[in-house]
Amino acid sequence: MSNSTLISPNQLRKTIRQRRQQLTAPEQVKASQLLLEQLAQRLLINKVKNIAIYLSNDGELETELVIKWCWKQGITTYLPVIHPFSKGHLLFLHYHQDSVMQTNKYGILEPKLNIQNIIPAQNLDIIFTPLVAFDTKGNRIGMGGGFYDRTLAKWYQDYRTNPHATPRPIGIAHDCQKVEDIPTQSWDIPLPEIITPTQHFTFSLHK
Numbered sequence: 001m002s003n004s005t006l007i008s009p010n011q012l013r014k015t016i017r018q019r020r021q022q023l024t025a026p027e028q029v030k031a032s033q034l035l036l037e038q039l040a041q042r043l044l045i046n047k048v049k050n051i052a053i054y055l056s057n058d059g060e061l062e063t064e065l066v067i068k069w070c071w072k073q074g075i076t077t078y079l080p081v082i083h084p085f086s087k088g089h090l091l092f093l094h095y096h097q098d099s100v101m102q103t104n105k106y107g108i109l110e111p112k113l114n115i116q117n118i119i120p121a122q123n124l125d126i127i128f129t130p131l132v133a134f135d136t137k138g139n140r141i142g143m144g145g146g147f148y149d150r151t152l153a154k155w156y157q158d159y160r161t162n163p164h165a166t167p168r169p170i171g172i173a174h175d176c177q178k179v180e181d182i183p184t185q186s187w188d189i190p191l192p193e194i195i196t197p198t199q200h201f202t203f204s205l206h207k
């Protein structure tokens with residue numbers, strides 16, 4: 001039996017969150033080093049300038065090494081910030097060495113909201129997208145807020161006519177977050193690329 005066809009999105013989310021939370025500190029360190037090796041090539045070849053990424057939480061693949069490497073390369077990094085009044089929406093704020101940080105309602109560190117530090121999402125080259133589980137068709141399931149589904153809806157519309165549409169979403173996940181089959185819902189946005197410590201998946205999405 002496939003490990004998710006009979007499972008609800010909520011059950012799947014719970015199971016895979018537990019799986020990644022159980023990774024040991026040495027496993028996390030190794031995974032984050034391998035992630036940087038995978039990403040560095042991808043970012044340099046494409047002369048990427050502005051990326052959105054995330055600060056790891058809940059056993060997510062650690063992004064700190066990638067962020068510090070980006071700073072050294074002159075790649076500008078942005079983090080998601082929960083929109084203060086537009087429910088379910090994200091803003092992206094510049095993140096640098098001296099950013100003033102605060103914790104959001106989920107306990108995740110984010111830059112303190114300052115309008116001058118916001119980048120319109122359409123000016124980003126890549127949105128590195130956190131996820132809880134993914135399948136081999138590019139479907140993803142996140143933490144359940146619909147934040148990235150909303151953020152990526154415009155990209156998905158553009159992708160229908162232009163497969164190189166930006167900002168290109170790229171999922172980041174541990175290998176253990178891969179499942180057979182994600183139960184999808186109408187609003188779910190699939191990812192054209194997912195990077196794990198050991199694999200780089202690209203998907204040609206049905207339009």
Ligand SMILES: Nc1nc2c(c(=O)[nH]1)N(C=O)[C@@H](CNc1ccc(C(=O)N[C@@H](CCC(=O)O)C(=O)O)cc1)CN2
Nearest residue numbers: 054055056057080106108130131142143144145147148
């Ligand atoms: N590192 C990281 N940052 C991120 C995300 C993410 O997935 N990873 N997000 C991606 O969307 C947004 C935050 N979304 C989140 C949605 C739900 C929960 C969460 O822990 N929910 C609790 C219960 C909700 C509550 O306390 O009100 C839970 O499920 O246990 C966390 C983050 C923006 N920042």
Ligand SMILES: Nc1ncnc2c1ncn2[C@@H]1O[C@H](COP(=O)(O)OP(=O)(O)OP(=O)(O)O)[C@@H](O)[C@H]1O
Nearest residue numbers: 140141142143144145146147148149150153187188
């Ligand atoms: N584009 C959208 N417009 C309006 N509502 C949406 C949109 N995308 C998602 N939602 C709503 O958001 C809620 C959460 O969606 P879902 O459980 O798929 O989130 P998720 O993919 O796990 O989270 P995330 O995208 O934050 O990582 C759902 O109730 C859904 O109706």
